Amino acid sequence: MEQKKLAIIATKGTLDWAYPPFILASTAAALDYAVEIFFTFYGLQLVRKDLSVLKVSPLGNPGMPMKMPFGPKWFRGINWNVPNAIQALVPGYESLATVLMKKTIANNGVATVADLRMMCQEADVKFLACQMTVELFGFEHSDFIDGIDYVGAASFFAFAGDSDICLYL
Amino acid sequence: MNFDKELDAKGLNCPLPILRCKKSLAELTTGQILKIVATDPGAIKDFEAFAKQTGNELLSSAQNGSEFTFFMKKK
Numbered sequence: 412m413e414q415k416k417l418a419i420i421a422t423k424g425t426l427d428w429a430y431p432p433f434i435l436a437s438t439a440a441a442l443d444y445a446v447e448i449f450f451t452f453y454g455l456q457l458v459r460k461d462l463s464v465l466k467v468s469p470l471g472n473p474g475m476p477m478k479m480p481f482g483p484k485w486f487r488g489i490n491w492n493v494p495n496a497i498q499a500l501v502p503g504y505e506s507l508a509t510v511l512m513k514k515t516i517a518n519n520g521v522a523t524v525a526d527l528r529m530m531c532q533e534a535d536v537k538f539l540a541c542q543m544t545v546e547l548f549g550f551e552h553s554d555f556i557d558g559i560d561y562v563g564a565a566s567f568f569a570f571a572g573d574s575d576i577c578l579y580l
Numbered sequence: 581m582n583f584d585k586e587l588d589a590k591g592l593n594c595p596l597p598i599l600r601c602k603k604s605l606a607e608l609t610t611g612q613i614l615k616i617v618a619t620d621p622g623a624i625k626d627f628e629a630f631a632k633q634t635g636n637e638l639l640s641s642a643q644n645g646s647e648f649t650f651f652m653k654k655k
Contacts, residue, residue: 434594434595437595437599438595438598438599441595441598441599441601441602441630441634442630442633442634443633443634519593520591520592520593520596520620521593521594521596522593522595522596530599534599534602
């Protein structure tokens with residue numbers, strides 16, 4: 412049987428949206444797929460050497476539950492419905508939300524983004540970065556981890572064109 | 581059941597049990613058996629799907645309280 416192929420375009424650069432591309436890519440690799448991820452626009456943040464740039468913002472995100480990852484069960488169950496106007500005004504609100512989300516991730520036995528990314532690389536998931544957006548955002552290649560090919564859209568299609576699954580995330 | 585290697589995936593969440601399983605299988609030879617213990621409630625369906633797609637044989641899966649035990653034979 413010919414090896415299946417998964418092509419992913421990763422466009423988002425926040426802590427929450429770092430998960431789908433790396434989870435799907437590492438799992439597909441474990442299922443013997445050949446996998447390529449094309450990181451473009453804000454998705455470039457996912458291949459930075461320094462992943463502490465990844466944050467999560469509950470601002471303007473009504474789908475995100477705001478629950479505390481500590482304390483007694485009744486306390487953890489509360490959804491802190493803070494109005495957008497207040498979220499926007501409180502300094503450090505985003506950093507606080509990021510700290511809480513990282514704690515929740517650890518509590519639930521969910522891998523860190525760095526671990527999942529490393530597992531992708533160990534499983535030979537190929538990382539492509541969009542050279543145009545690297546320049547657009549003023550990044551240097553030295554801002555990114557090793558093992559990345561800097562290419563344009565045409566190179567992505569060389570693989571994605573005959574992939575079995577192609578996802579835009 | 582006899583087994584050649586044991587993987588403790590307790591407390592790990594999706595997709596870690598599958599990724600660790602893949603890694604552990606790589607250290608075995610064809611026909612050898614891997615025992616996996618997991619607590620992820622999605623593990624039963626996921627290990628079935630993993631076996632189906634990779635050709636490794638899921639010999640058994642059992643639930644004991646919140647723990648799941650699998651025996652997988654390497655392709």
